[in-house]
Amino acid sequence: MIETVTRPHRDNLVRWAAQRPEVLVLSADLTASCEADGFRDAYPQRFFSLGMAEQNMMGFAAGLAREGFFPYIHTFAVFITRRPYDQLAMSIAYPNLPVRMIGFLPGITTPGGVTHQAIDDVALMRVIPNMTILEAGDATDVESMLDVAQAVNGPVYVRQLRGEVPRLFPANAPLQFGQARVLSRGDDLCVLSSGICTEEAMRATAALAACGVSISHLHVSTLKPFDDPQISAAIAGARHGVIAMENHSIIGGLGAATAERMAEEGIGKRLIRIGLRDRYAHGASRDYLMREYGLDAMALVRAAEDLTGQPLEISEADLAAVRLGTLQAADKTEDL
């Protein structure tokens, strides 16, 4: 049973900001929902409530950043990447300002439905020049984000997790910027996973290994820049091909970046992209949606069968048996 951490970002933000008077938090009416309430209560002079007005919030953040402050925007990912896109691109990204945008509820992690599910945020952020993109896959990643983001010279978009977050990686092994975490090594398949899909992939890779499939599994936390040489090496060393697995559209995210990389480097292998297949999601629990849209461990098993050309006798029960930890029920009572 793996450890589950409750609201890791909330406590980490309070602790991390204590000795950093230049760090400000900007919020758009989702303060506790984005675990910024601890910061608000601890440092009220550095907390600014800007209301449900994200376009203006982006501009305020830009102005504060120009003056030497480090604004940490906290809201849902959709309200960073969709609604104020022009403001984000022109007021923040063009001048390469050090605004940190902490976006919550990535992909289908919320039952809030299509308006709250950021299924295209990575794609939207990737095409913005100067933008750095990070994504958390566990509590250790969550707790690493502030240090890693703060070291970047320019704007940073963080796909952050909240609430009950599993700790997949040791607490003393923080996320390293630009470096994937190598979770297993093998030469049949390369699996690249990001965000909450990594936990799901780990269940499948354990079952696949038991069937004799040898897998290189890398957890990717830095989605842009996407230039980690370990990724190319793992792809090149995979006999049957590559599977990219993400809580996002298959267009424009991890799978797309992998395809671009393979084409540019002339690595002629098959690639299966697991993700939302150019289709919107809807309001339901995370587990339900992961199964419905094929983002779960079984989807990875099916992809492995496809690439290796061999049927693998792996059942749902087998996957449940290697369950790494108790998935908490999705936050049905969240403030949306």
Next chain:
Amino acid sequence: MNPTDPTSSGNEQRQQVARIADAVRRRVLEHTLKHNGGYLSQACSSAELLATLYLRIMRLGPSQAPLTPRPFAGVPAADNPHAFTGADYNGPKAPDLDRFIFSPVHYALVLYSLLIELGRLGPDALDAFNRDGSTVELIGAEHSPGHEVTAGSLAQAISQAGGIALARRLRGEPGRVWVFMSDGEFQEGQTWEAFAALTHHRIGNLGVYIDANAQQCDGAMDEVSTIEPLAERLRAFGAEVHEVDGHDSDALTAAAEGFGNGDRPLAVIARTDPCRGIERMRERAPKLHYVRFKSDAEFKAYEQLLYKMRAQEASANAASHTASSQTTLGHTG
């Protein structure tokens, strides 16, 4: 010249604004003739307003930038340490000095012309206008002389200025932040988000001057999408609002008197005439956004007007050199 010379009287300052504003119109007309195109009506509406801001309202130090505009040094990026903004034409950044944020950057030609007349840019600076590799861009960018933020997507500057004003308050700086806006920007929702935030956070060191010329790209604003009653709307949002004749330098100056110590943003609606000083342009109404001459006859008529403006300017300058304060500077119609 010393625009903030406290010994100069209101009368002298008013005359100086009139002289500079006329020269700005003349320079923009010259440019429009030379290139058969230009944002001429914006010069007509905003010449006194921008000249008053620079000469009578804003506390700015001397330009820190070269008279000849620097070439473009590349877009800002982590690996480009050479990128710069054009803010240093407005003087150094210092706690007690004001900042100027220029929002409707299609007025860039007007601002460049004003900077030339104020001696902050050299007389030949417009030679680089709209040239490849130049910073003197057609639509001003943050690297263009006198510009500080990326504002071409309209209504984004006021929010950025709000962030700057908030930062200055956090640092306890007495200097103020001035934003020049066009009235069309009050169609954008972001402007109203910004005023809501400015008043909620009691940001009292930010003042906005609005060139209310009632014109936009498609024509008259009340035909396209009205923003009136603008003063009532701004008051309802909690701003301190003044509505003045935008060609009256004294009224423009009085609206900012003592501003900077309160807890409300200032909005000055400067009602302006987009044809002021170039009466002939009225026949083009309501399409005044960008002037391109339609015939040789029209070109020649504007050329004649330019010669007349030059002659008036020369005699005015001669008169001011003889220290006679009785001139006819304001009359161009």
